[in-house]
Amino acid sequence: MFFILLCLLALCMTGWFARFGPDVKTVHGFFFLTSSAIAYSALYMLPALLLLLPSLWCKSAKTAMAWSCLSAIAGGTTLVISMIDAAILYRYGYHINGLVINLLCTRGGFRSMGLDSATLAPAFILIAVIYIVCLAIGYACFHWKKMEAVFGKICRPAILTTLAAIWAVAFGYSLLCTGHADFFADTEILAQQDALPYIVTVRMRKFLRSLGFKEPDRKKIPAFADANSEKASLKYPRQDIVRNPNRKKYNIIWLVAESLRADFLKEDIMPRTWNFAQTASRFANHYSGGHGTRPAMFSMFYGLYGLNWDVFMNQRRGPVFIDWLLEDDYQFLCQTSSDFTYPEFDKTIFSALHQDVLVEVDAKTPWQKDEKLIDGLLAFVKNRDKSRSFFTFGFFEATHAPYTFPEDAVIREDYMQKINYATVSAKDAQQLYNRDCNAAHYLDMLFAKVIAMLDDDPELRDNTIVVFTGDHGEEFFEKGRLGHNSTFSEEQIHIPLIIKLPGATPSVCEKMTHHTDIVPTLAPYLGVETPAEEYCLGHDLMANYDRQYFLVCGWNLAVLVNHDYKFMLPMSMKSAFKSNDLKHRDDSPCTEEEDDTFISRFASQLAGIQEELHRFIDR
Numbered sequence: 001m002f003f004i005l006l007c008l009l010a011l012c013m014t015g016w017f018a019r020f021g022p023d024v025k026t027v028h029g030f031f032f033l034t035s036s037a038i039a040y041s042a043l044y045m046l047p048a049l050l051l052l053l054p055s056l057w058c059k060s061a062k063t064a065m066a067w068s069c070l071s072a073i074a075g076g077t078t079l080v081i082s083m084i085d086a087a088i089l090y091r092y093g094y095h096i097n098g099l100v101i102n103l104l105c106t107r108g109g110f111r112s113m114g115l116d117s118a119t120l121a122p123a124f125i126l127i128a129v130i131y132i133v134c135l136a137i138g139y140a141c142f143h144w145k146k147m148e149a150v151f152g153k154i155c156r157p158a159i160l161t162t163l164a165a166i167w168a169v170a171f172g173y174s175l176l177c178t179g180h181a182d183f184f185a186d187t188e189i190l191a192q193q194d195a196l197p198y199i200v201t202v203r204m205r206k207f208l209r210s211l212g213f214k215e216p217d218r219k220k221i222p223a224f225a226d227a228n229s230e231k232a233s234l235k236y237p238r239q240d241i242v243r244n245p246n247r248k249k250y251n252i253i254w255l256v257a258e259s260l261r262a263d264f265l266k267e268d269i270m271p272r273t274w275n276f277a278q279t280a281s282r283f284a285n286h287y288s289g290g291h292g293t294r295p296a297m298f299s300m301f302y303g304l305y306g307l308n309w310d311v312f313m314n315q316r317r318g319p320v321f322i323d324w325l326l327e328d329d330y331q332f333l334c335q336t337s338s339d340f341t342y343p344e345f346d347k348t349i350f351s352a353l354h355q356d357v358l359v360e361v362d363a364k365t366p367w368q369k370d371e372k373l374i375d376g377l378l379a380f381v382k383n384r385d386k387s388r389s390f391f392t393f394g395f396f397e398a399t400h401a402p403y404t405f406p407e408d409a410v411i412r413e414d415y416m417q418k419i420n421y422a423t424v425s426a427k428d429a430q431q432l433y434n435r436d437c438n439a440a441h442y443l444d445m446l447f448a449k450v451i452a453m454l455d456d457d458p459e460l461r462d463n464t465i466v467v468f469t470g471d472h473g474e475e476f477f478e479k480g481r482l483g484h485n486s487t488f489s490e491e492q493i494h495i496p497l498i499i500k501l502p503g504a505t506p507s508v509c510e511k512m513t514h515h516t517d518i519v520p521t522l523a524p525y526l527g528v529e530t531p532a533e534e535y536c537l538g539h540d541l542m543a544n545y546d547r548q549y550f551l552v553c554g555w556n557l558a559v560l561v562n563h564d565y566k567f568m569l570p571m572s573m574k575s576a577f578k579s580n581d582l583k584h585r586d587d588s589p590c591t592e593e594e595d596d597t598f599i600s601r602f603a604s605q606l607a608g609i610q611e612e613l614h615r616f617i618d619r
Helices: 002-020 027-044 046-057 061-091 098-105 117-145 145-151 157-184 187-195 205-210 271-277 293-302 305-313 320-327 366-382 426-455 458-462 515-527 592-601 601-614
Strands: 249-257 281-287 331-338 359-360 388-397 464-470 495-499 507-514 549-553 557-560 567-569 582-584
Touching: 002 027, 002 061, 002 117, 002 187, 027 046, 027 187, 027 271, 046 061, 046 098, 061 117, 157 205, 249 426, 271 426, 271 495, 293 305, 293 320, 293 515, 293 549, 305 549, 320 515, 331 366, 331 507, 366 388, 366 426, 426 458, 426 464, 458 464, 464 515, 495 515, 507 515, 549 601, 557 601, 567 592, 582 592, 592 601
Parallel strands: 249 388, 249 464, 281 507, 331 359, 331 388
Antiparallel strands: 281 495, 464 495, 549 557, 557 567, 567 582
């Protein structure tokens, strides 16, 4: 009876996951979800059952109780993991995966999630309640006589055999459904599989063919190989870089704000930065290379898609952009209000630099870290060796959750005073947005110090390249999510970009641009004469290039973005069950006709993405 009650608790949790899948439209889909919930509720509790079995043969009541306690803890742990997975799925749209494990295991990763005691305290209370309930059920089953009187009739061999048979049928039906869905490309079942935290799947293509069934034309479904093969090596760049021997060496100030949305760069929120943009090149339709920091920053500095991250990190290969600066004996100061270890910038983007120039700013709050970062930047420029050019990088955290700022930065009074991620919901969207507006305004106050430094020194100003952008955006429930790293909505991937190039005429570009375009835009100012396609996937934005498409990457998913559409691409076997979801670029749904004709209409772009993903990877 104890095991049956644990399974019922697990059934409640497993059934709750179904709400994250697509709406059930067929009887087949309903029975798949029902059978899967029944089957996996018992499977998830298998560790608890294995620990419970020894109690049946114990002669000592104390020993039997000890085994039952261990079983209760195992069952509670299963429920806790399911609860955590459900919370992650609700907030971000994915299960516990490599990203989450990486966050938990890498220094600085947990903090990057924006979690604090207000969020963790109720979570720990709920976890404690789950364990107490499981232990109480175990104790009652072993010691409360009324439990035996009530449930004794249920736990007869005939009934237990019937329950076991129901489980076997449910598991078998669920398994057959996965094989059927794989063969017939049943997107309803495939998407429902994705809602469950763990599910066993089978392939029955050969068997079903032998029965005379005809499968759909899989050539119409794009399949993309994972570029992060362990056996992959690099051919980066594809040829030696040729540079003008008489090149001028410009200083570079590269500023990146965490989670900075495109609509924050306007006169009422960031007035000083907005005025600076009028003297530079502003790119109004700029997109990140990822909806998370890792792929976003990778695309920004390498000019490549973020799905190539692992190969470059494993081989500790930094971007050619840094190579050029080292070749020219630049002075470096790279600062972050986060960590260089998460994501692992010390093993990728800045892997060629000495640790002494990688400074992780320390202070009590993110906004105070950002203030110290700016002070460090100004001091570095002031005390630099003026006989050499410099590169300084700053990564700011104020606009990352929980969106921090001092009181004198408040421009929107109606903001959420304290964010509790255990209770926050869509009804808080405007107050959350206002809070982030205040954080963005504070960054504007800090950037004003850099702008003033340049204005006060015309020689420095005329010989310095300035790049200002965000790594990615931030959503406040506009499309159903909070934060980033969950979907590829406009709010999460559309960001500002300002580039101030010495001698360039101020301009506003309304064309589509992408993070991969930044390095090739700077390359001519660093004396690079080699064509951009030999070292990156981007293009020189000063050359009036009209981009037709690009890729925005997640952990194992990506989205192809062109002028009109966003097309979801599963990029590895880990996400192979994802459907190729199609939306308009503004995230509105598409018609069936658009969905049916997209692949044939844009076959060349899909082929181009496949080539670009492997252009610098040698297998």
